[in-house]
Amino acid sequence: MADPVQRLSIPLPLTLTLPDGSDVIIDHLTDAQMTEMYAMIKDAAQHGEGYGMDEYLNEEGFRSEVGSGEKLAVMRRDTGELIAGVGNSIGHTCRTQVVVEAFLVVKRSERGRKLGYLVLHLSILLARDFGYVGLLLNMVRNNTVMQKLSDYFGFTRVGELPVSCLLPSGQLEGGLLYYLDVSKMGALKNLIQQKDGKYVFVIPG
Structure with missing residues (x-):
């Protein structure tokens, strides 16, 4: 069982520079942002991108599955807008308490900025730092982007x-x-690095 008081290995809130030079803030996901994360997932589902139309029938179902786990928000530094959400929770796919399932979403308007790498990296950090044994990804077969990211980070199908x-x-x-x-x-x-007194997100190659 994960230790709920164990600290994350990155400081929060964290200002992070993305590969395109823009800055985001990473912090704990608030209750209001849970509603925003749910809306982003529903939007992705309606466009056939990563989630099914019947994934969550309502926000209550989403909260019951994701709400008890560790969650992070990725926000634009200039506006504070939520642009990606990260959640790890004991899911329905795996019944053991030592493996968490990742729930990840990037806002459609923010695609193409390496945020997929960032949210999966954060999910891995959360799982490791909170003492879990494994991290599970349950993805739609047509989600080729997530398959590529999974391979990059060493996941096994x-x-x-x-x-x-x-x-x-x-x-x-x-x-x-x-x-x-x-x-x-x-x-x-090590994709989150300190350079010249600030944190940057580095994708090799």
Whole structure:
């Protein structure tokens, strides 16, 4: 079981410079931002991007699944707008209490800025720093971006679901399961680095 008082290995709130030169602030996700994160997930689902139309029927269902875990917000530094959300929680896919499932979303208007790398990196840090054994990703089969990110961070594909969710077209789509043993993450890619007195997010290559 994870120790709830164990501290995250990065200071919060954290001002971080992205590869495109813009700054974001990373901090604990507030209750109001939970509602915003849910809205971003519903928007992604309506465009067939990463979530199914039937993933969460209402915000109450989303909160019941994600609300008890560790959560982070990624906000624009200039406006404070939430542009990405990170949640790790004991999910329904895995029944053990030592493996958490990641719930990640990036606002559609912010795509293409390496935020996918950032939210998955933060999810891994949360899982490791709070003492969990593993991190599970349960993704829609057509989410090729998340598959690429999973490979980058060393996840192993451990299974698939013939039917996982409903797409906007009415088609049923399958799902893929990826797993990472975060208890052996001594060699975790160090993507959040300090340079010239500030924190920067560095994507090699």
